[in-house]
Amino acid sequence: MFPAALCVLAACLCVSRQATCAASVAEAGVAGALEAAHAGRIEQALVLAHEALGYNRSAASRLHLGEQSEAVNPSGAERRSRGAVVTEGRTAARERRDLRFLFLEHAGAVEKALGDRDAGVRAAAAWAAGWTGLATATDALAGLLADEAPAVRAAAACSLGALAAPGSGERLDASRSGSVRAPAVAAEAESNGYARGATEVADRLLAAAKDADPSVRAAALDGMRLAGRPCLAAPFLADEAPQVRLAAAFLVAEVGAAEAEAATEIVGALRHGLGDASNDVRAASAAALGRLRAAAAVEALLGASRDADANVSAAAVRALGGIGGDAAASALADLALGVPPVAVQAVEAMGQAGVRSNEAIAALAGLVERAPVEVASAAAGSLAELGGERARAVLRRAARSSRSALHPPVALAAARLGEHGPVQVLLRDLDETHAWTRLRAARALARMGNPAGFPVFIDALSSPDERVRAYAGACLTLYSGADIDPWTDGPPRARARLAETWRSWWLENRETFAIQAD
Numbered sequence: 001m002f003p004a005a006l007c008v009l010a011a012c013l014c015v016s017r018q019a020t021c022a023a024s025v026a027e028a029g030v031a032g033a034l035e036a037a038h039a040g041r042i043e044q045a046l047v048l049a050h051e052a053l054g055y056n057r058s059a060a061s062r063l064h065l066g067e068q069s070e071a072v073n074p075s076g077a078e079r080r081s082r083g084a085v086v087t088e089g090r091t092a093a094r095e096r097r098d099l100r101f102l103f104l105e106h107a108g109a110v111e112k113a114l115g116d117r118d119a120g121v122r123a124a125a126a127w128a129a130g131w132t133g134l135a136t137a138t139d140a141l142a143g144l145l146a147d148e149a150p151a152v153r154a155a156a157a158c159s160l161g162a163l164a165a166p167g168s169g170e171r172l173d174a175s176r177s178g179s180v181r182a183p184a185v186a187a188e189a190e191s192n193g194y195a196r197g198a199t200e201v202a203d204r205l206l207a208a209a210k211d212a213d214p215s216v217r218a219a220a221l222d223g224m225r226l227a228g229r230p231c232l233a234a235p236f237l238a239d240e241a242p243q244v245r246l247a248a249a250f251l252v253a254e255v256g257a258a259e260a261e262a263a264t265e266i267v268g269a270l271r272h273g274l275g276d277a278s279n280d281v282r283a284a285s286a287a288a289l290g291r292l293r294a295a296a297a298v299e300a301l302l303g304a305s306r307d308a309d310a311n312v313s314a315a316a317v318r319a320l321g322g323i324g325g326d327a328a329a330s331a332l333a334d335l336a337l338g339v340p341p342v343a344v345q346a347v348e349a350m351g352q353a354g355v356r357s358n359e360a361i362a363a364l365a366g367l368v369e370r371a372p373v374e375v376a377s378a379a380a381g382s383l384a385e386l387g388g389e390r391a392r393a394v395l396r397r398a399a400r401s402s403r404s405a406l407h408p409p410v411a412l413a414a415a416r417l418g419e420h421g422p423v424q425v426l427l428r429d430l431d432e433t434h435a436w437t438r439l440r441a442a443r444a445l446a447r448m449g450n451p452a453g454f455p456v457f458i459d460a461l462s463s464p465d466e467r468v469r470a471y472a473g474a475c476l477t478l479y480s481g482a483d484i485d486p487w488t489d490g491p492p493r494a495r496a497r498l499a500e501t502w503r504s505w506w507l508e509n510r511e512t513f514a515i516q517a518d
Contacts, residue, residue: 033099036048119147127155161224209236230253236251253284253288271300282315291322293322298323305317318352351386355386384416396421399421454506462492
């Protein structure tokens with residue numbers, strides 16, 4: 001296992017073990033569903049597809065809140081090149097598209113499965129109707145809102161909302177040829193016509209949102225969000241079930257800022273949600289306040305930024321950046337004087353807030369000059385977000401800092417504003433004696449589309465320091481596109497051979513090699 005210092009770079013190359021496991025399960029489920037569908041076993045295909053791809057509340061929550069999976073370094077068979085990951089992703093996307101076409105080709109069987117004796121089959125069919133955009137199933141789905149099984153009612157509610165929303169779901173490729181194309185195009189045309197109006201569907205979902213089962217209530221609120229009816233959710237922010245309050249917070253986040261200002265009860269309910277017993281509800285409430293640009297909630301969000309839960313704190317800080325304005329910028333400047341990770345998040349949000357006042361620029365300039373490198377680096381990035389001559393002047397001065405670890409982020413930020421002078425500092429850092437100074441400079445240059453640091457990466461493969469070798473190998477894989485395995489824990493002679501392989505590749509390609517800048 002590689003040291004934790006490499007996690008940030010490893011995140012560019014691989015996913016967490018949990019995410020990899022979940023993706024493998026999903027891919028296996030899709031493959032099995034495809035096989036069953038090709039064989040005409042539609043019910044089995046529906047159940048397999050639903051298990052692999054069906055709605056997952058916790059996953060949806062993480063996606064909505066913008067959380068990141070923890071990165072770990074792969075070993076053995078898990079070590080894959082970026083090209084292999086991209087290829088696998090394309091294959092999975094193609095298989096999912098093919099599965100959707102097959103379900104549409106067998107639309108009659110899918111609709112029949114909505115009335116199956118087995119509740120699992122009914123729930124899978126209800127999910128598939130929404131996933132494929134099968135508008136002809138709208139009436140049957142409305143009937144399933146009264147099904148005896150909560151899972152069926154929940155799937156029907158989500159799919160009804162999806163079918164009521166213009167442009168719902170992923171649009172199918174109408175250029176497909178063969179027997180699948182005709183029903184697919186026909187289903188698209190029906191879906192665009194909408195068998196039921198959004199108002200009627202919203203009424204049905206509002207009734208479902210009063211279901212005795214909290215999972216059904218939450219699914220109904222998600223269906224409202226898909227159908228574009230966010231104003232209906234405010235009363236559910238006080239529901240007894242956390243999952244319902246969470247779904248309600250997601251839903252009201254879709255209300256326009258002007259509408260939210262008029263409906264003060266929404267902002268008030270979300271401010272109350274910042275003190276909810278559920279971490280997820282507190283985080284979702286903060287995120288919603290940011291999306292609604294609720295200036296009245298700045299003080300409450302400042303308090304939430306000190307929440308004991310890291311995700312709640314991060315959501316509150318991001319929300320302050322989303323609100324913007326002088327009050328939010330002042331709150332973020334205060335938070336930036338604290339300690340990471342909140343200080344870093346606050347500095348990044350200052351750029352997001354877009355306040356270009358003299359006070360904001362001065363605060364960021366002071367952070368670049370005096371704050372710890374992690375915070376100073378974020379401040380340089382926020383100056384690039386804000387732009388302007390004052391920001392450029394600060395970055396030009398910072399490029400001359402004696403702190404070499406600050407040179408890469410400052411140069412990257414300056415380049416975004418058209419200032420290329422700091423690049424010369426990076427080129428000089430390639431000749432420094434300290435290995436990490438050379439490697440960081442080489443990577444920053446690569447991110448700017450400049451391959452001048454590749455010899456530094458290659459030389460580092462022979463280093464006795466495992467961390468240096470791992471970092472260099474990761475950079476070579478990330479930026480070269482070459483099909484050469486850079487990961488080695490072998491003896492010095494094996495590492496030397498690997499370095500020679502890369503040197504040969506570099507000599508052969510350096511005249512024509514190009515990197516796409518970040």
